[in-house]
Amino acid sequence: MKKYNDLFILALILAAVPLLAGSSAYYMRLATLALVYMAWTVAFNLIFGHTKQLFLCVGALAGSAAYVTVVLTKQLALSPWLSVPLGIATAAGLGALFSYVSVLRGLGVIFLGIVTLAFSLIFHNLVLGLRQFTNGETGLVTRGLGFPALEQPLPSYYIFLAVLLAALAIYGALMRSRMGMAVRALSDDELTAELSGIDVTRYKVLAAAVASAILGLAGSLYAFYNGIVSPSVFSFVSVDIPVLIGLLLGGMRTRLGPIIGAAAFAIIEELVRPFGQLNVLVYGILLIVLFVAFREGIVVLLRRRLGLSLP
Amino acid sequence: MSAIVFDGIVQGLQLSLLAVGITLIYGLGGVLNLAHGQFAVFGGVATTLLLSLGLPPIIAIPGGVGSAGLLGIVVDRTLLLPAYRFRGEERLLLGLILTLGLSFVIDGYLNYQFPEFSLNLRLPVPMVEVAGIPMRTASLAASAIALAIFAGLFAFLKLTLLGKCIRSIIENEVGAELCGIDPARTRTLIVCLAAMMAGVAGVTQGLFSTLGTEMGPEFTILGLLVAVVGGVRSINGTLAAGILLGIVNAFASHFVGAYVAYIILLSFAMATILVRPAGLLARFT
Numbered sequence: 001m002k003k004y005n006d007l008f009i010l011a012l013i014l015a016a017v018p019l020l021a022g023s024s025a026y027y028m029r030l031a032t033l034a035l036v037y038m039a040w041t042v043a044f045n046l047i048f049g050h051t052k053q054l055f056l057c058v059g060a061l062a063g064s065a066a067y068v069t070v071v072l073t074k075q076l077a078l079s080p081w082l083s084v085p086l087g088i089a090t091a092a093g094l095g096a097l098f099s100y101v102s103v104l105r106g107l108g109v110i111f112l113g114i115v116t117l118a119f120s121l122i123f124h125n126l127v128l129g130l131r132q133f134t135n136g137e138t139g140l141v142t143r144g145l146g147f148p149a150l151e152q153p154l155p156s157y158y159i160f161l162a163v164l165l166a167a168l169a170i171y172g173a174l175m176r177s178r179m180g181m182a183v184r185a186l187s188d189d190e191l192t193a194e195l196s197g198i199d200v201t202r203y204k205v206l207a208a209a210v211a212s213a214i215l216g217l218a219g220s221l222y223a224f225y226n227g228i229v230s231p232s233v234f235s236f237v238s239v240d241i242p243v244l245i246g247l248l249l250g251g252m253r254t255r256l257g258p259i260i261g262a263a264a265f266a267i268i269e270e271l272v273r274p275f276g277q278l279n280v281l282v283y284g285i286l287l288i289v290l291f292v293a294f295r296e297g298i299v300v301l302l303r304r305r306l307g308l309s310l311p
Numbered sequence: 312m313s314a315i316v317f318d319g320i321v322q323g324l325q326l327s328l329l330a331v332g333i334t335l336i337y338g339l340g341g342v343l344n345l346a347h348g349q350f351a352v353f354g355g356v357a358t359t360l361l362l363s364l365g366l367p368p369i370i371a372i373p374g375g376v377g378s379a380g381l382l383g384i385v386v387d388r389t390l391l392l393p394a395y396r397f398r399g400e401e402r403l404l405l406g407l408i409l410t411l412g413l414s415f416v417i418d419g420y421l422n423y424q425f426p427e428f429s430l431n432l433r434l435p436v437p438m439v440e441v442a443g444i445p446m447r448t449a450s451l452a453a454s455a456i457a458l459a460i461f462a463g464l465f466a467f468l469k470l471t472l473l474g475k476c477i478r479s480i481i482e483n484e485v486g487a488e489l490c491g492i493d494p495a496r497t498r499t500l501i502v503c504l505a506a507m508m509a510g511v512a513g514v515t516q517g518l519f520s521t522l523g524t525e526m527g528p529e530f531t532i533l534g535l536l537v538a539v540v541g542g543v544r545s546i547n548g549t550l551a552a553g554i555l556l557g558i559v560n561a562f563a564s565h566f567v568g569a570y571v572a573y574i575i576l577l578s579f580a581m582a583t584i585l586v587r588p589a590g591l592l593a594r595f596t
Contacts, residue, residue: 101585108400109400110343129570129574241415291405
């Protein structure tokens with residue numbers, strides 16, 4: 001049971017947040033949003049942190065799941081119990097496809113980055129172009145379509161908390177399995193891992209598929225919670241950048257890093273909100289400074305300075 | 312029909328002008344510049360500021376282009392230094408993230424400082440007939456500028472000693488260093504030249520239509536696509552890819568609309584990376 005101690009402590013802390021913020025709808029929404037970004041960052045940690053695949057399409061993967069879910073629910077009157085898994089399957093399929101193709105063609109980090117960035121733009125333009133299904137820039141109203149619980153603040157918070165804990169549990173289980181060992185080996189040196197008999201292709205694709213499924217799950221539910229799904233909700237600036245910064249801030253290849261990083265990013269975002277347009281500039285500076293001077297992240301810093309054994 | 316082809320070539324030359332900078336910086340510095348479109352916008356904004364000071368265009372335009380070059384030098388000598396400490400894949404990744412950050416810094420600042428900005432240089436004569444096709448003077452002027460710059464660039468790279476040094480670094484950085492070439496200084500020169508060419512593309516965008524501060528990411532993406540299709544290390548390839556993609560884009564926007572045209576361009580670039588990672592014109596992959 002000791003292995004899960006940090007998860008219990010984390011769950012207790014996060015479950016207590018509504019006691020503090022519960023009275024204010026604004027803070028409840030912020031806290032819920034932070035949970036969504038935490039789940040996305042956990043997934044991105046698996047893709048970029050552990051298997052070094054630079055996916056510049058986190059928002060597009062979450063968004064494709066969200067749009068598949070919402071459009072199917074709306075057009076075919078499907079139950080969300082059916083359309084959400086279809087959305088998740090779409091995201092997981094796309095993620096696995098990019099990963100498989102990149103391994104197959106031997107694409108370096110940069111070309112995978114360009115291919116996935118191109119996919120982000122294709123997704124964005126498809127959503128704008130397929131006006132009859134997606135309603136273009138305006139987006140689709142999702143109120144009354146999905147789960148009724150996702151339209152009330154407090155149940156929504158606990159639903160997303162459950163999603164986050166499930167993501168962490170999946171992550172923890174994967175890392176303790178044979179796959180965890182394989183992934184640690186291939187993140188050190190891919191060629192050596194391959195030579196020692198590890199099926200690099202399989203584990204990279206598996207990591208990408210599982211992580212994309214988590215992205216899709218959080219994305220689909222977020223679309224219902226948000227009340228509206230539009231291209232700007234899942235744009236590069238509103239998803240990929242926060243997730244990348246959150247992961248770097250918290251610490252790549254750690255279990256708690258994505259949580260701490262995404263929480264820190266949520267606080268930073270609140271602080272720079274008064275500056276309006278300048279927030280993009282702050283993100284740019286953060287990205288540069290973090291990548292040059294703080295590549296290990298908060299978790300590693302805490303481990304070293306305070307001697308904590310954080311996972 | 313030929314009007315569409317002409318239109319495509321005009322657009323394509325502008326794309327090549329942006330993309331050749333990305334190609335040069337990648338070939339020479341091993342950094343894929345994700346802030347290249349922002350250099351173009353920076354040049355355009357600087358030109359407008361100089362024009363609003365009352366300077367005549369003949370001084371303001373070179374001034375604006377020059378300030379883009381200056382920005383290039385500063386970026387190369389400060390921001391990219393940590394990336395240059397590494398080689399290969401590590402440098403690529405660091406350079407990618409650093410220039411992505413830079414693009415946000417420039418975008419954020421320009422959008423904040425000049426929210427209502429638009430550069431619009433109208434030329435007096437509206438239409439000219441070329442080979443029976445009515446053309447806007449602005450398109451002709453922009454194409455002439457682009458062609459002159461390409462001619463100059465080719466002459467510089469093929470004929471001068473410095474140009475030969477540059478090509479040798481693109482071939483093999485370590486080998487060039489062993490022959491006594493200083494890659495760092497040459498790199499700064501190239502980043503400066505590339506930024507200036509981007510600045511020219513930004514200003515000529517103002518000739519055709521208008522240049523807004525929000526256009527940086529779009530320029531970067533288009534330049535990146537052209538550079539990738541052209542094979543990120545070959546300048547001839549970039550020029551050819553720019554014109555090809557310009558024509559594809561012109562036909563696609565004419566027949567199927569702008570969104571689908573953009574999707575076709577992006578898919579084309581994705582397919583090129585997957586099928587021929589070294590570019591369309593590469594002899595081997």
